[in-house]
Each structure stands twice: as structure tokens, then as C-alpha cells.
Amino acid sequence: MRLVPLPAPVLAALSRGDLAGAGTLLGHDLPGYFVGPELRHVWWLRLDQLTADPASAPWCIHVAMADDLAVGHGGFHGRPDETGTVEVGYSVDPVYRRRGHGKAILRELLRRASEAPEVSKVRATIDRENFASLATIGGFGFVCVAERVRDLVFVASADGLG
Numbered sequence: 001m002r003l004v005p006l007p008a009p010v011l012a013a014l015s016r017g018d019l020a021g022a023g024t025l026l027g028h029d030l031p032g033y034f035v036g037p038e039l040r041h042v043w044w045l046r047l048d049q050l051t052a053d054p055a056s057a058p059w060c061i062h063v064a065m066a067d068d069l070a071v072g073h074g075g076f077h078g079r080p081d082e083t084g085t086v087e088v089g090y091s092v093d094p095v096y097r098r099r100g101h102g103k104a105i106l107r108e109l110l111r112r113a114s115e116a117p118e119v120s121k122v123r124a125t126i127d128r129e130n131f132a133s134l135a136t137i138g139g140f141g142f143v144c145v146a147e148r149v150r151d152l153v154f155v156a157s158a159d160g161l162g
Contacts, residue, residue, distance in 0.1 A: 001104035003062035003074060003112075004028065011047040011061070015040065028063065030070050033093040039073070042089075049078065059086065064105045071096040074105040076113075084120030085155070086113055102136040110140060114158050124154045 004026065006014075013022035017035045033039065046061045061075040074090035090105045113119045124142055126133045127150050134152070142154035 001101070001108045002065040003105070003108055004065055005057060006046070006061045006063055006073070007057070008047060008050045011043045011050065014043040015047055026063065028065065028068070028070055030063065031093050031095065033095070034063075034070070034073075038091070042073075046075075053079070055079070061089075064090070064092070064101065064108075066096070066101060066104070069096075071101045072105060074109050076109070080116070080118045080120075084118060084158075085123055086119055086121075087123040087125065088113075097132070102132070106136055106140065110156075116158075119158045122156050122158060124156075125151050126154065128152050 006026070010022045010025045013019075013025060014030075014034055017040070019030055019032065019035045022034065023030045042061070050057055050060060056079050059076040059079045061073055063070050064072040064074050070093075072090060072092035074088070077087040077089055080086050088106065088109050090102065090109065092101045092105070110122060113122050124133075124137050125148075126137070128147075129150075137154060141156040143156070144152050145155045146153040
């Protein structure tokens with residue numbers, strides 16, 4: 001799995017629903033999923049984040065490429081915080097789900113986190129009804145540390161994640 005950064009101009013195009021423009025700027029075709037309702041808010045959020053903190057770009061959001069096919073996205077919710085924690089986020093286009101892409105995206109994100117000396121922990125917050133995501137984190141050393149109304153919060157040590 002290869003993660004290709006989504007720079008601010010691409011995020012702006014996706015936020016506007018301009019799939020062709022985003023693909024041209026990125027140099028890769030993107031599926032319609034990228035401008036659907038599930039992701040539009042993500043692009044706005046990450047565009048605001050990159051505008052406010054350009055140095056967060058390496059940690060931010062990437063398109064997940066399986067060979068030359070955009071199958072989803074993944075990244076961190078920001079730079080490591082003062083405790084050395086990063087929060088992982090990812091999704092897979094429904095057309096490509098149940099093929100191991102979610103685990104491959106997560107594996108690559110965890111590899112990156114494990115190689116960053118400033119990261120000590122990786123957090124994943126998952127809706128308790130999202131059984132696919134709960135299964136995806138299985139086997140990666142995540143432990144449930146908190147329960148919220150709808151979400152479960154998991155943490156894994158960055159040591160040995162990669």
C-alpha cells in the first residue's frame with residue numbers, strides 16, 4: 001500500500017466536489033467515493049488543519065494506492081501531541097472493501113508511526129457498531145482504554161508496531 005499526500009489544493013478541489021480537478025492536481029484518478037457524503041467533511045476538516053498548521057502535512061491525510069488504484073485514504077488526525085500520541089484514521093471505498101485494503105492502510109500508518117521517534121502511542125477511535133473497523137485493528141496490539149457514548153478508544157504502543 002502506498003500513501004500519497006493530499007496537498008491543500010487537492011483537498012480544496014475535493015471539498016468543492018471537483019473530482020476531475022482533484023485527480024488532475026494529484027496526478028491520479030480518484031473514485032467518486034472521494035466526493036461522496038462520507039468524505040466531504042473530512043476534506044474540509046483537513047484543509048482547515050493544513051491551512052492553520054502547514055507543518056502537519058506529513059501527518060495529515062493521504063490517498064491510499066493499491067498499485068495505481070485509489071482504494072481509500074489514511075493518515076493521522078494531526079502531529080503527535082505532547083504525550084507522543086497520534087490518532088489514526090482511514091477509510092476504504094465501499095467498492096474495494098473486504099479485500100484487505102483497510103489492514104494494509106493501517107499497517108502502513110503504523111509503520112510510519114513506529115519509525116517516528118516522537119511517537120510513543122497510536123490511538124484509534126471507532127464507533128462500537130463499526131465491526132469491520134474493530135476487526136481491522138485486531139492483531140495490531142490495540143487495547144481498549146475508554147468507552148464513550150458511541151465510540152471505543154483503543155491505544156497501542158508505538159514500540160514494535162511496524
